[in-house]
Amino acid sequence: xxxxxxxxxxxxxxxxxxxxxxLSFSALAxxxxxxxxxxDTIQQADLIGVGSLPIVVLTGMFTGIVxxxxxxxxxxxxxxxxxxxxxxxxxxxxxxxxxLTSLMVAGRNASGMASELGSMKVTEQIDAMRALGTDPSxxxxxxxxxxxxxxxxxxxxxxxxxxxVGGWIISASMLGLDSYQYWNSAYQVLKYNDVITxxxxxxxxxxxxxxxxxxxxxxxxxxxxxxxxxxxxxxxASSVLILAVDAVLTQLFINLR
Amino acid sequence: xxxxxxxxxxxxxxxxxxxxxxxxIIFEDVAISFEGPPVLDGVSFELKRGETKIIFGVAGSGKxxxxxxxxxxxxxxxxxxxxxxHDVTVMSEKELFDLRSKVGIVFQESALFDSLNVCDNVAFxxxxxxxxxxxxxxxxxxxxxxxxxxxxxxxxxxxxxxxMRRRVGIARAIITHPEVLLYDSPTxxxxxxxxxxxxxxxxxxxxxxxxxxxxxxxxxxxxxTLAGHFYDPVTKHMKPTxxxxxxxxxxxxxxxxxxxxxxxxxxxxxxxxxxxxxxxYIS
Numbered sequence: 001x002x003x004x005x006x007x008x009x010x011x012x013x014x015x016x017x018x019x020x021x022x023l024s025f026s027a028l029a030x031x032x033x034x035x036x037x038x039x040d041t042i043q044q045a046d047l048i049g050v051g052s053l054p055i056v057v058l059t060g061m062f063t064g065i066v067x068x069x070x071x072x073x074x075x076x077x078x079x080x081x082x083x084x085x086x087x088x089x090x091x092x093x094x095x096x097x098x099x100l101t102s103l104m105v106a107g108r109n110a111s112g113m114a115s116e117l118g119s120m121k122v123t124e125q126i127d128a129m130r131a132l133g134t135d136p137s138x139x140x141x142x143x144x145x146x147x148x149x150x151x152x153x154x155x156x157x158x159x160x161x162x163x164x165v166g167g168w169i170i171s172a173s174m175l176g177l178d179s180y181q182y183w184n185s186a187y188q189v190l191k192y193n194d195v196i197t198x199x200x201x202x203x204x205x206x207x208x209x210x211x212x213x214x215x216x217x218x219x220x221x222x223x224x225x226x227x228x229x230x231x232x233x234x235x236x237a238s239s240v241l242i243l244a245v246d247a248v249l250t251q252l253f254i255n256l257r
Numbered sequence: 258x259x260x261x262x263x264x265x266x267x268x269x270x271x272x273x274x275x276x277x278x279x280x281x282i283i284f285e286d287v288a289i290s291f292e293g294p295p296v297l298d299g300v301s302f303e304l305k306r307g308e309t310k311i312i313f314g315v316a317g318s319g320k321x322x323x324x325x326x327x328x329x330x331x332x333x334x335x336x337x338x339x340x341x342x343h344d345v346t347v348m349s350e351k352e353l354f355d356l357r358s359k360v361g362i363v364f365q366e367s368a369l370f371d372s373l374n375v376c377d378n379v380a381f382x383x384x385x386x387x388x389x390x391x392x393x394x395x396x397x398x399x400x401x402x403x404x405x406x407x408x409x410x411x412x413x414x415x416x417x418x419x420x421m422r423r424r425v426g427i428a429r430a431i432i433t434h435p436e437v438l439l440y441d442s443p444t445x446x447x448x449x450x451x452x453x454x455x456x457x458x459x460x461x462x463x464x465x466x467x468x469x470x471x472x473x474x475x476x477x478x479x480x481x482t483l484a485g486h487f488y489d490p491v492t493k494h495m496k497p498t499x500x501x502x503x504x505x506x507x508x509x510x511x512x513x514x515x516x517x518x519x520x521x522x523x524x525x526x527x528x529x530x531x532x533x534x535x536x537x538y539i540s
Contacts, residue, residue, distance in 0.1 A: 035385075119371075120370075120371075123366060123368060123371075124364045124365070124366065124368035125368050125369075125370055125371070127325070127330050127364070127368065128362075128364055128368035128369075128370070129370075130328075130330055130350075130354075130357075131328050131330065131357055131360075131362045132357070132381055132382045132385070132429075133354045133355070133357045133358050133382060133385065134354075134381075134382075134385050135350070135354065
C-alpha cells in the first residue's frame with residue numbers, strides 16, 4: 001500500500017470535500033435549469049421509494065416491537081407501563097424512524113447508485129453521454145437526488161407508522177395494555193416540533209444518500225474492481241454522514257423548541 | 258458567427274485568423290499528464306477537412322487521450338486545440354455541449370448505454386434535442402441501415418456481439434451527420450473479418466459523406482487498407498485505389514512516441530521512412 005505524506009492526505013481530503021460540494025451544488029442548481037428529466041426522476045422514485053418499501057416496513061415494525069419489549073420492563077418497575085405508547089411514539093418519530101430508515105435506504109440505494117454510475121464511468125458511458133451533448137449531472141445525479149429526497153419523506157412516515165403498529169402489537173398482546181390508551185398516549189406526547197424534526201431529518205438524509213452515492217459512482221477510477229470499492233465507500237460515507245448530521249440536527253431542533 | 262464564436266476562433270498568439278474552412282482540428286503545442294510523466298508533450302498537428310488521419314502508437318502513448326481532448330472531455334495542461342474553429346481548451350462545459358453535436362465519437366469498447374436498446378442508444382442525441390418521434394425513427398433506421406444492423410433495432414447491448422456493438426457505436430456517432438468523426442480503436446479486439454467490415458464502414462463514411470476523421474488504431478493493416486482502398490457505391494464494397502494519388506492524400510498517418518509526434522505523412526512516405534523505431538513499428 002502506498003504511503004502518503006500528511007500534507008498529501010489533507011490536500012486530497014480537501015479536494016474530495018470540494019468536489020462533493022460542487023456536485024451537491026450543481027445537483028440542486030439543475031432543478032432550476034432546463035432540461036428537466038421528469039421520466040428519469042419518476043423511474044428513480046419508483047426504484048428508490050417502492051423498491052425500498054419492504055425493508056423500511058420490516059425495519060420500522062421490528063424497531064417498534066423491540067422498543068416496546070425493551071422499555072416495558074423498565075417502565076413496569078416504575079409502575080408506568082401505560083407510557084409505552086408515548087415512548088415508542090417519541091423515539092420513532094423524532095429519532096429512530098428517520099435514522100434507521102435512512103440507514104436502510106443508504107445501504108440499499110447509495111450502494112446501488114455508486115455501483116450503477118461507477119460501472120457507467122469505467123465503461124466510458126458517462127464520457128459517451130458528455131460526448132453526446134448531455135450533462136451527466138442533470139441526467140443522472142439530479143433525478144436521483146430529487147427522487148431520494150422526495151421518497152425519504154414518505155418512507156419515514158411509513159416507517160414511523162409501522163413502528164407504532166409494532167409497539168401496539170406488543171403492548172396489546174404481551175403487556176396487556178389497552179389499545180385506546182396506547183394510541184392516545186402515543187398521539188398526545190408528540191409536539192409540533194417533534195413532527196417537524198422527524199420530517200426534516202429524512203429530507204436532509206435523502207440528500208446525503210443520493211449525493212454521496214452519485215459522488216462515489218461518478219468518481220470511480222480504474223477498472224470494474226474499483227466499482228466494488230466505490231460502492232463500499234458510498235455506504236460507509238453516507239451512513240457515517242447521516243449519523244453525524246443527525247447529531248447536529250437534533251441539537252439544532254432542541255434549541256428551536 | 259457570434260461574438261463568442263469569433264473569440265474562440267482567434268488564435269492566442271497570432272494575428273492571422275485560423276483557417277477553419279480547410280482545417281477541422283488544429284493541435285497547438287498540446288501537453289497533458291496524469292500524476293506522472295507527460296502523456297502528450299508539445300503535440301502539434303492539423304486535420305484538414307475531408308481528411309482521415311490515422312494515429313498509431315504503442316499502448317499508453319496518448320492516442321485515446323488526444324480524442325478526448327478534441328471533445329473537451331479532458332483539458333490539456335498546456336497548448337490550444339481548435340475544433341471547427343473553436344478553442345475547446347477555453348470553452349465551458351455548456352459551450353462544449355453545442356460543439357459536440359458537430360463531432361461524433363466511437364469509443365474503444367463502444368460505450369453503449371446498457372439500460373437502453375439499440376434504437377434508444379442510436380437515437381439518444383436526437384431524443385435529447387426533443388425532435389419529433391417520426392423523424393427520430395426515420396433517422397435511426399437510416400443510421401442502422403448504414404451500418405447494416407436494421408434487424409437489431411430492439412436488441413439490448415448485452416445481446417450484441419463485439420462487432421455489432423462497434424457498428425451501433427458508429428451509427429450513434431453518425432446520426433447527426435457530424436463534420437468530424439473520432440474513432441478510438443474501432444477494430445480493437447475484433448476478428449479480422451469483422452475488423453474489415455468496420456473499416457469498410459469507416460471508408461464509406463469518408464468517401465460518401467467526406468467527413469473529417471481522426472482514427473486511433475493499433476492495427477497497421479487498418480490504416481493501409483483505408484489508405485489503399487476507396488468505397489465503391491455501385492458494388493457497395495471497397496476497391497483498391499491502385500495508386501490514385503487523390504485518394505491517398507485524404508488518408509494520412511501519424512505516429513506518437515513518448516508523448517511526441519515522430520511521424521506525419523502519407524502511406525507512401527511512411528513506407529519510405531528510415532527511422533529505426535518506425536521501421537520496427539511498421540515491420
